[in-house]
Amino acid sequence: MQVAIVKYNAGNIYSVVNALRRLGVEPLVTDDKEQLLGADRVVFPGQGEASGCMKYLREHKLDSLIKDLRQPVLGICVGQQLLCRHSEEGDTDCIGIFDADVKRFHPQRHEDKVPCMGWNSLHQMRSELFSGLAEAGTPATNHQSPITNHPYVYFVHSFYVPLCDHTAATANYILPYSAAMHKDNFYACQFHPEKSGPVGERILRNFLDLRQ
Amino acid sequence: MIELIPAIDLIDGKCVRLTKGDYDCKTVYNEDPVAQAKEFERLGFKRLHVVDLDGAKSRHVVNDHVLRAITSATNLVVDFGGGIKTEADIEKAFSAGAAMVTVGSIAVTKPELFLSWLDKYGAERLILGADVRGGKVSINGWKEDSQEDLLPFLRRYVEHGVSNVLCTEISKDGTLAGPATELYKRIMAEYPHINLIASGGVSSTDDILALQHEGIPSVVFGKAYYEGRIDINRLPMPDSNAASPLTPHQSPITNHTLAKRIIPCLDVKNGETVKGTNFVNLRSAGDPVELGKAYSDAGADELVFLDITASFEERKTFTEMVERVAREINIPFTVGGGINELADVERLLHAGADKVSINSAALRRPELINEIASHFGSQVCVVAIDARNDSDGWHCYVKGGRQRTERGLFEWAKEAEQRGAGEILFTSMDHDGVKQGFANDALSRLSESLSIPIIASGGAGSMEHFRDAFTLGKADAALAASVFHFGEIAIPDLKDYLSKENINVRL
Numbered sequence: 001m002q003v004a005i006v007k008y009n010a011g012n013i014y015s016v017v018n019a020l021r022r023l024g025v026e027p028l029v030t031d032d033k034e035q036l037l038g039a040d041r042v043v044f045p046g047q048g049e050a051s052g053c054m055k056y057l058r059e060h061k062l063d064s065l066i067k068d069l070r071q072p073v074l075g076i077c078v079g080q081q082l083l084c085r086h087s088e089e090g091d092t093d094c095i096g097i098f099d100a101d102v103k104r105f106h107p108q109r110h111e112d113k114v115p116c117m118g119w120n121s122l123h124q125m126r127s128e129l130f131s132g133l134a135e136a137g138t139p140a141t142n143h144q145s146p147i148t149n150h151p152y153v154y155f156v157h158s159f160y161v162p163l164c165d166h167t168a169a170t171a172n173y174i175l176p177y178s179a180a181m182h183k184d185n186f187y188a189c190q191f192h193p194e195k196s197g198p199v200g201e202r203i204l205r206n207f208l209d210l211r212q
Numbered sequence: 213m214i215e216l217i218p219a220i221d222l223i224d225g226k227c228v229r230l231t232k233g234d235y236d237c238k239t240v241y242n243e244d245p246v247a248q249a250k251e252f253e254r255l256g257f258k259r260l261h262v263v264d265l266d267g268a269k270s271r272h273v274v275n276d277h278v279l280r281a282i283t284s285a286t287n288l289v290v291d292f293g294g295g296i297k298t299e300a301d302i303e304k305a306f307s308a309g310a311a312m313v314t315v316g317s318i319a320v321t322k323p324e325l326f327l328s329w330l331d332k333y334g335a336e337r338l339i340l341g342a343d344v345r346g347g348k349v350s351i352n353g354w355k356e357d358s359q360e361d362l363l364p365f366l367r368r369y370v371e372h373g374v375s376n377v378l379c380t381e382i383s384k385d386g387t388l389a390g391p392a393t394e395l396y397k398r399i400m401a402e403y404p405h406i407n408l409i410a411s412g413g414v415s416s417t418d419d420i421l422a423l424q425h426e427g428i429p430s431v432v433f434g435k436a437y438y439e440g441r442i443d444i445n446r447l448p449m450p451d452s453n454a455a456s457p458l459t460p461h462q463s464p465i466t467n468h469t470l471a472k473r474i475i476p477c478l479d480v481k482n483g484e485t486v487k488g489t490n491f492v493n494l495r496s497a498g499d500p501v502e503l504g505k506a507y508s509d510a511g512a513d514e515l516v517f518l519d520i521t522a523s524f525e526e527r528k529t530f531t532e533m534v535e536r537v538a539r540e541i542n543i544p545f546t547v548g549g550g551i552n553e554l555a556d557v558e559r560l561l562h563a564g565a566d567k568v569s570i571n572s573a574a575l576r577r578p579e580l581i582n583e584i585a586s587h588f589g590s591q592v593c594v595v596a597i598d599a600r601n602d603s604d605g606w607h608c609y610v611k612g613g614r615q616r617t618e619r620g621l622f623e624w625a626k627e628a629e630q631r632g633a634g635e636i637l638f639t640s641m642d643h644d645g646v647k648q649g650f651a652n653d654a655l656s657r658l659s660e661s662l663s664i665p666i667i668a669s670g671g672a673g674s675m676e677h678f679r680d681a682f683t684l685g686k687a688d689a690a691l692a693a694s695v696f697h698f699g700e701i702a703i704p705d706l707k708d709y710l711s712k713e714n715i716n717v718r719l
Contacts, residue, residue: 011588012561012566014538014564015538015564015566018538018539018564019542021539022539022540022542047589048589107663108330108331108335108372108373109330109331109334109335109373110660110663111334111469112373113663113664113665113688115590115591115634116470117470117591117634117635117665118470118471118473118513118665118688119470119471119473119513119718120470120471121471123404123405124404152471152718152719154543154544155470156591170404170405172405173469173470174373175370175371175372175373176370176403176404176405194542195542195543195544195566196542196543197508197542197543198542200542201542
């Protein structure tokens with residue numbers, strides 16, 4: 001299987017490369033049109049600032065290319081946000097696959113720290129990305145913590161996608177938001193599956209195993 | 213399991229129940245509400261819902277003396293509502309021992325005031341009381357209906373962080389007609405994360421079990437109990453062996469915080485871990501990558517690798533180790549030691565580290581923090597502080613704790629935050645290696661004065677010490693080395709223990 005990773009000015013692409021290698025896949029990091037269109041899977045990672053990323057993608061015509069992809073695509077972190085319509089970060093028009101607008105977290109209490117950085121639990125998972133995970137995690141030993149029935153994944157972000165029609169899993173930090181999204185062949189997660197232990201590995205494996 | 217909350221409604225200091233909220237239609241069930249509360253505790257309940265009906269009618273808290281008598285006589289976690297219209301009413305309820313207050317009418321009539329209370333007291337201590345009649349929110353002891361529809365009303369508050377919602381269907385309350393299950397299902401479908409407390413209409417044990425079946429988090433019941441329709445033996449009672457009753461700060465209802473992190477720290481010299489290890493089944497106990505992987509498999513949430521190598525050439529060995537860690541380990545990791553300039557940071561991030569930790573170099577040249585934050589983002593910049601509580605207060609130390617500086621711990625931590633640090637890793641030199649617990653006083657002071665995560669370090673000797681760092685010290689993460697390396701505490705046991713202590717950890 002040929003997995004392509006979109007090469008652009010976002011940071012830390014190599015942790016995704018490493019994660020895919022751990023799953024036995026040698027990904028191709030590329031911005032070449034033919035290679036991206038021809039791959040079986042495309043991963044669109046992201047770490048960085050939205051407007052700078054979009055500027056680079058536009059200049060290299062990668063924004064329209066991503067729109068044209070027909071194989072399963074996985075956006076990660078800022079990758080998910082860039083697949084939305086617009087981001088409050090730098091007031092940026094994005095690629096527009098998902099009909100949603102990216103907002104900045106506004107802390108409500110002292111404990112609400114931004115960026116949101118750490119492990120949080122997934123809820124309302126409704127995508128094949130999460131096959132086999134609904135029952136994951138240790139059963140609740142404590143009736144007062146229902147969330148221990150849900151898998152934990154690792155987040156680092158200051159902006160979020162609100163709940164919308166394309167929400168494929170939710171997380172709750174300051175407010176409930178889209179932890180993952182899905183529309184047609186486009187999948188995305190706000191968290192970092194490549195840093196989310198065995199749960200993240202399963203999600204990446206599920207992405208590779210999607211029926212086309 | 214659904215959380216079971218028996219109710220005591222008060223009129224004239226007596227325990228009563230109304231039907232459909234009608235003050236003319238009341239039954240006195242117990243002249244002595246304190247005796248009733250004690251009875252609930254004896255039966256094994258942990259929670260109690262107290263409603264001051266006199267207060268609701270007269271629009272200020274009236275029966276706080278009864279509340280105080282109940283909270284002094286029992287260990288029940290009590291939420292109190294009815295007549296809370298001002299901050300003075302809230303203070304009255306809290307000082308009478310309420311763990312939480314339920315506020316209804318104000319949320320309809322003065323949303324700004326409600327939000328300011330939410331900000332001041334926190335979502336754990338404030339329950340939004342939504343009383344509904346015919347889909348509209350009702351106010352002032354149910355004597356008036358507002359024009360507010362329930363779901364948009366809830367949305368506004370959930371978006372502002374409200375996590376506890378007590379929803380009462382008035383047409384059902386006190387009628388024993390069965391709860392408004394469809395309404396609760398609709399709310400849960402819309403807001404799956406909130407702690408929804410169903411109230412009104414419960415007529416039997418089966419009603420409660422049915423609500424549990426639908427995944428409703430909590431239920432209040434009154435009349436059904438007083439009329440003998442509840443079979444305690446069939447209820448999902450709380451575990452009697454559970455930890456002592458929760459204090460408000462350990463409230464179980466904090467369901468939108470990140471998990472507290474457990475971080476093993478590995479000291480690395482010439483590519484090998486320095487401290488001894490009792491980890492069995494490792495091919496090479498000295499290999500930091502393999503040790504890190506074992507910790508990761510055991511459930512560590514993050515790893516820290518500290519380079520304690522002296523010479524320049526050996527830095528290369530460490531960088532190669534970082535590359536190997538990045539290849540093999542699937543959780544976040546931080547590297548530190550010997551980072552003096554931006555180029556060091558770049559080299560380590562490029563090798564695959566998620567964050568870097570800087571210590572002496574930041575004290576020497578604080579601008580380094582700004583540089584890292586602006587080049588790579590705050591989230592990669594951990595500022596480590598070694599400090600000691602000297603006779604003239606907490607001071608920062610450099611050179612591995614050998615040299616005192618004149619920087620105070622708290623002011624330096626604040627400056628680091630302002631310059632763009634993403635986290636503070638605070639090691640108390642007084643506590644480090646002593647295994648008597650973390651420096652919880654200093655930790656909680658840091659936690660309260662800063663708005664970035666605090667990692668506790670130094671002093672871990674037992675699992676209780678980790679709990680205390682999170683509860684008393686309010687730390688976001690706890691780091692330790694020897695208790696893990698020598699196998700004194702296994703991470704799965706620690707996570708299990710913390711979870712039973714109501715601390716949100718990743719299982």
